[in-house]
Amino acid sequence: MxxxxxxxxxxxxxxxxxxxxxxxxxxxxxxxxxxxxxxxxxxxxxxxxxxxxxxxxxxxxxxxxxxxxxxxxxxxxxxxxxxxxxxxxxxxxxxxxxxxxxxGGSFVWSAAEGGPVLLVGGGSGVVPLLAMLRHRAAAAPGVKALLLYSARTRQEVIARAELDARARDEPGFALHLALTREPGGRRIDRAAIDAALARIGAPAHVFVCGGNPFVGAVSNLLLDAGVAPALIRTERFGG
Ligand SMILES: Cc1cc2nc3c(=O)[nH]c(=O)nc-3n(C[C@H](O)[C@H](O)[C@H](O)COP(=O)(O)OP(=O)(O)OC[C@H]3O[C@@H](n4cnc5c(N)ncnc54)[C@H](O)[C@@H]3O)c2cc1C
Incomplete structure (x- = not known):
């Protein structure tokens, strides 16, 4: 609203x-x-x-x-x-x-909504997901959350030190990076989605954010993996 x-x-x-x-x-x-x-x-x-x-x-x-x-x-x-x-x-x-x-009225998450929360970001699409993670740490640290984040290289991971520290220090938060242009790197694929779902369990909320092609591809992978359409909220940055 x-x-x-x-x-x-x-x-x-x-x-x-x-x-x-x-x-x-x-x-x-x-x-x-x-x-x-x-x-x-x-x-x-x-x-x-x-x-x-x-x-x-x-x-x-x-x-x-x-x-x-x-x-x-x-x-x-x-x-x-x-x-x-x-x-x-x-x-x-x-x-x-x-x-x-x-x-913005629908691509939002507050502590009261609970979890588990699966966040999937591509490039700068991680930005609103960071707001959710920062809010979770301050207001609902018991809520399980997993960030699956695709960036080109390790150097291009936004807020890398913060995310690494959260993954180390916050029980219930996990970080899965998909680095597309590192040696042996890969895009988010079905195996990456399955690994995220296996780690976090059945999610109550799923947020996907990034450029148009990224959001389309990830949404399809999530649906293929059996995530209910009603759980998936998307934000498209353009491109
Ligand atoms: C709800 C929402 C939230 C957003 N939040 C962020 C944010 O937190 N951080 C951020 O950096 N951007 C964000 N964006 C994208 C931002 O609004 C602009 O689209 C972006 O900064 C490009 O604007 P520009 O004027 O620099 O490029 P333009 O001059 O508009 O375009 C330059 C070139 O880039 C292409 N292009 C435009 N947008 C994108 C894109 N997103 N990805 C790839 N290519 C593109 C154009 O087709 C054109 O070829 C968000 C977009 C939306 C809709």
Whole structure:
């Protein structure tokens, strides 16, 4: 559900920028709703050129709701990308950008929904799943969760140190990486889905996020593996 305030464009100041991978940067933005959104939701960002030309894109919130006053976005530079190029090359701490949100009513998970939760992400599609994992750790650490995450190389795994630490320290959380361009690497296939399902048991919720081809392929694999369609929620980033 979208609150009326979420539809209003508002100014947000970039408070912190960090490099996460060769192509992904983290942006922490000061907003009024940092404690009031649901993990999985996104914001719309709008850029306006001096001649009035505007470009608008959606970005998932990576942070869990908290009292920091900040939300975190993680934005991957795409070749020739209009808006991601701005964030990669031009945006600086202290800049003000326009955004609206939080937006999104079905691709969300809160502690009260329980688990087990199976999360499947491709590339930057891991971002809303990170918000869910961060929320789980803070609010429902007893809920079983497994992240099956496909990235090209180990270097391109977003939040790798955090995910490794969670897998080591959080009972009930497991990380399965599918690195497509490492030696011997492979894409998420039926065997990877079966291994994830065997580890987590029958999932109560399944979230799949990434580019269009990734989400389509993974959804089909999940259905082939016998996961009920009603359990599967998807978010497509485009591409
Ligand atoms: C709900 C939602 C949440 C999103 N969350 C995130 C996020 O957390 N982090 C993030 O980095 N992106 C996210 N995206 C994607 C983002 O909205 C933009 O599409 C992306 O940043 C590209 O915009 P651009 O202006 O840089 O590229 P454009 O100038 O629009 O396109 C440049 C080229 O890239 C292609 N392209 C566009 N989008 C994609 C894509 N997603 N994958 C591959 N190729 C593409 C275009 O066809 C074109 O050839 C999300 C999208 C949606 C719908």
């Amino acid at each position: 979208i609150e009326p305030a979420a539809l209003r464009w508002q100014d947000a100041v970039i408070a912190e920028i960090a490099i996460l991978t060769p192509r992904v940067k983290s942006f922490r933005l000061r907003v009024g709703f940092a404690a009031r959104f649901r993990p999985g939701q996104h914001v719309d960002v709008r850029l306006t050129a001096p001649d009035g030309y505007q470009a608008q894109r959606s970005y998932s919130i990576a942070s869990a709701p908290d009292a920091s006053g900040l939300i975190e976005l993680m934005i991957e530079r795409l070749d020739d990308g209009e808006v991601s190029g701005f964030f990669a090359d031009i945006a600086e701490v202290g800049d003000t950008i326009e955004l609206r949100g939080p937006i």
